[in-house]
Amino acid sequence: MPVEPDITRIAATIGDASRIRMLVLLMEGRALTAKELALGAGIAPGTATTHLQRLLDDGLLAATAQGRHKYFRFASAEVAQLVESLMRVAPKRKGEKSPALLEPIRHARFCYDHLAGSLGTGLLSMLLRKRWLAGDPADDRRLLVTATGEKALQALGLDLPELRSRRRQFACTCLDWSERRDHLGGALGAALASHFTQQGWIARKKHSRVVQVTTEGAACFSRLGLKLPG
Known part of the structure; x- marks a missing residue:
């Protein structure tokens, strides 16, 4: 039998306020460092590292090392489509x-x-x-x-x-x-x-x-x- 996708896992991943703020920041289309994502999400760099690892583990982000920095971007265009879809159904603040x-x-x-x-x-x-x-x-x-x-x-x-x-x-x-x-x-x-x-x-x-x-x-x-x- 084919194994069904783990929807509850991905829902929990993007359901965290800090992680979804990071994903929204990446909608700019630029690769960002962990420090930039931490500042944009309003969290400490150490906390950001934990959140980024979860996003990497679940295949939402990809990372590229360049010099002293590691840059994060969406793992695929489908992730951007997912974030855009959430923006369409989200209530106004x-x-x-x-x-x-x-x-x-x-x-x-x-x-x-x-x-x-x-x-x-x-x-x-x-x-x-x-x-x-x-x-x-x-x-x-x-x-x-x-x-x-x-x-x-x-x-x-x-x-x-x-x-x-x-x-x-x-x-x-x-x-x-x-x-x-x-x-x-x-x-x-x-x-x-x-x-x-x-x-x-x-x-x-x-x-x-x-x-x-x-x-x-x-x-x-x-x-x-x-x-x-x-």
């Missing part, structure tokens, strides 16, 4: 900031390594509207690149065969916690976010998931037919 103060992260942010918020959902809407992408009749979450999209995305500079060769899902929908609409995830979503960053169309705010669209980016997105938030 008491005394939550006003909508005006929350606007930057709702407008444009990284969901681990792909774009989310109004910018992310708008990007997916544009790709579907221009028929560069289409839904897969066999899978509600999977997206297919059309012949038109194949040419257009390669013209942008994306290496689609290389993206398809990766172990992660190529293109899929990801329900946005703030917009309650889908944005683009998977290897294609990550590649587009990386491309926009390298081209200087978007810039990530330091130590934050928030993304700002540059003046050049606004003009380029407009030419593509993407209406920007705000």
Whole structure:
């Protein structure tokens, strides 16, 4: 008989307040040190080490040693999707900031390594509207690149065969916690976010998931037919 996944174990792991705060910090998409995660979670470094070991043991995090430091990141894109899913169903905190103060992260942010918020959902809407992408009749979450999209995305500079060769899902929908609409995830979503960053169309705010669209980016997105938030 196949052994069922130990859901209670993983629930207990992410159910700890300090550990879930660490996971949320890693949604920035950057690898962080134990000290950075401890400071961000508001706990002592020694306590953080114990929590990080639990996250490593349960396959949620991976660690890489570089020089004197050890850097922690999500073990897979599925872990980021898990954290994003929890954000969608979590109740609002008491005394939550006003909508005006929350606007930057709702407008444009990284969901681990792909774009989310109004910018992310708008990007997916544009790709579907221009028929560069289409839904897969066999899978509600999977997206297919059309012949038109194949040419257009390669013209942008994306290496689609290389993206398809990766172990992660190529293109899929990801329900946005703030917009309650889908944005683009998977290897294609990550590649587009990386491309926009390298081209200087978007810039990530330091130590934050928030993304700002540059003046050049606004003009380029407009030419593509993407209406920007705000």
